[in-house]
Amino acid sequence: MGCGACKAIETDIVEVNFYESYKLGKKLGQGTFGQVRLAKDKANGAELAVKIVDVRHYDEKTGVCTGQISRARNKATRDEISLWKIICSVECSHVVQLHRAFSDNSLYYMVCERCKRSMLDMTVDGLTEADLSNIFKQMALGVLHAHTAKIVHRDIKPDNFLWGGPGHDVLKLCDFGLAAAMPVNGKLQGVYGTAPYMAPEMLLSKGYDYLVDIWSIGAVAFLLSYGKFPYSPAEQTSAAMKDAISRDHPSLCFPTERAERAPCSDQLISFIKSSLCRDVGHRSSAKDLLEHTFIVNKQEAKADGEDGTEAAPQEADQDGSPARPITMHIRSLTDKMMSKVSRPSPTVQNGIDELLQKLFEKYGGEPAGSNMFFSEGDEDKAADSDVSPTIREADNRIKKKNSRRNVKHTTHSGVLSPQAAQALNINTASSEEDQEGD
Structure with missing residues (x-):
């Protein structure tokens, strides 16, 4: 793909030559x-993340790049x-x-804050209600900020919250690939997001607003509390x-006992x-x-050092084996939903x-086979703690099976392509867009 298409891209929201300011990492x-990679600021050495999106069109049958720009994916990005x-x-x-944000040779680069862990990576077993209250509070703060900016996220789920900050204890909302600005008049239309967290009004084509994100927060709260989807x-x-x-x-029901076999307080049930x-x-x-x-009472109690709930007991199952850790069970549920979608x-x-590689060399990098910084760790450091288990497993599957068929739309921490799925007539089961009748 030549640079002609890049010249046609306006520069109002993007810059050019990412490599002049940053070094690309693993x-x-x-x-x-798309991909998410490590990036290092050349000016001060700060480590960041960069989300890279390829807006070239790929043949839906062979998966081979046609060399043309996908208008749908370019607009979505x-x-x-x-x-x-x-x-x-x-x-x-x-x-x-x-x-x-940068664009060059049909690639977009979104340089952002680096967070090392996903919500579930840092969610340990034996969560007290105070722990849950803290998680739900931080989720609501991120969503409220988006809503204050008059933007509906439309894909609230555990994968789209990352733990960041100096102590990795601040929960941060990410991935705005399916987000939309709330219209001045009327409501939003269309089905977007991930099935278990979708609000009924969205699925019933009634038009919707910010409150679809609140339903999704509730679905996540239900999952973390009860170990199953609503x-x-x-x-x-x-x-x-x-x-x-x-x-x-x-019909939706609310158990009185949490997944960790601890009783649910009336306040937790009321919140959900x-x-x-x-x-x-x-x-x-x-x-x-x-x-x-x-939120208010549990956080006040935690600040006073008085958590009203105890850690869940590690009881045994009927066969005598230790009770299954709730986090492992929740991860299994979310992974099963992702398994319905083709892997990258x-x-x-x-x-x-x-x-x-070509751009790296074009802007003064070393030739292939040398100490090319961007490929560091892709294979030889696959077990690095910065790389999530899901990514390591996906990489292993790709190495074992080099299939070019059935390329479907999926997202991973914001690795995009919302409207592209519709343009390519791709059926999706994870973060998705259905525009029936539009």
């Missing part, structure tokens, strides 16, 4: 049309940058900060999940019910959640790597 994550910039125009510690049909597929949410069948309220008119806002007694295509990933 791969931290990957998705269908630029929309994400624009919305992310709006959200970060007022700094918030609970949102991953976007520092700069709606868990026998067939754990995207279609079955959406049907169950739409019809409220089987206030966000998982099917009646939009009675559903809480992000501000309401922050003022809920479960090695053809696309190789195409991105090859283009990065």
Whole structure:
């Protein structure tokens, strides 16, 4: 792909020559049309993350790059940058900060704050209600910041919250690839997000607003509290999940005991019910959640050193073996949903790597085979603690099976391609977009 297409891209939201200011590091994550890599600021040596998106068109049957720019993916990427910039125009510690954005040779680079762990990576077993309260409070703070900027995230889920800050104890909202600005008049339309966390009004095509994000917070709270999704049909597929949410069948119920076999307080149940309220008119806002007694009282008790709940007992199952850790169980549930979607295509990933190599050399880097910084750790350091288990497993699958078929849309910590899925007629089961009738 030549530079002609790049010249056609406006420069109002992006800069050029990422390599002049940053050094590209090892791969931290990957998705269908992009990667997340480590980046080092040449001026001060600060370590950041960079989200790289390939907007070239790939043949839907072979997965081979056609050399043309995908208009849908190009627009989707630029929309994400624009919305992310709006959200970060007022700094918030609970949102991953976007520092700069670049475009060059059909690649976009979004240089952002680096967070080393996902929500589930740092979610330990034996969570007390005070721990849950802290997690839900930080989630609500990030979502409230987006809503204050008049932006609906539309893909709230555990994968899209990262632990950052100096002590890795600040939960930050990320991935605005499916976000949308709330219209001045009317409501948003279309089905976006990840099936188990979708709000009923979105699936029923009634038009929706900020409160779809609140429903999703409730779904995450339900998952962390009870170890299962709010709606868990026998067939754990995207279609079955959406049907169950739409019809409220089987009806949503709130157990009185947490997954860790500890009793649920009335405050915790009330908090979850206030966000998982099917009646939009009675559903809480992000501000309401922050003022809920479960958030206020538990945080006050924790500050006083008095947690009203004890760590869950490690009881044995009927066969005598130790009870299954809740975090492992939750990760298994989320991984099963992701397994319904094709893993990152090695053809696309190789195409991105090859283009990065050329650009690296173009801007003064070493030739292939030398100490090329960007490929450091891709294989020889795959066990590095910065790389999540999900990424390591996906890399291993790619090495074992170099299939070019059935390339589908997925996201991984914001590795994009929302509208591209529709443009390529790709059926998705994870972060997705359905535009039936539009």
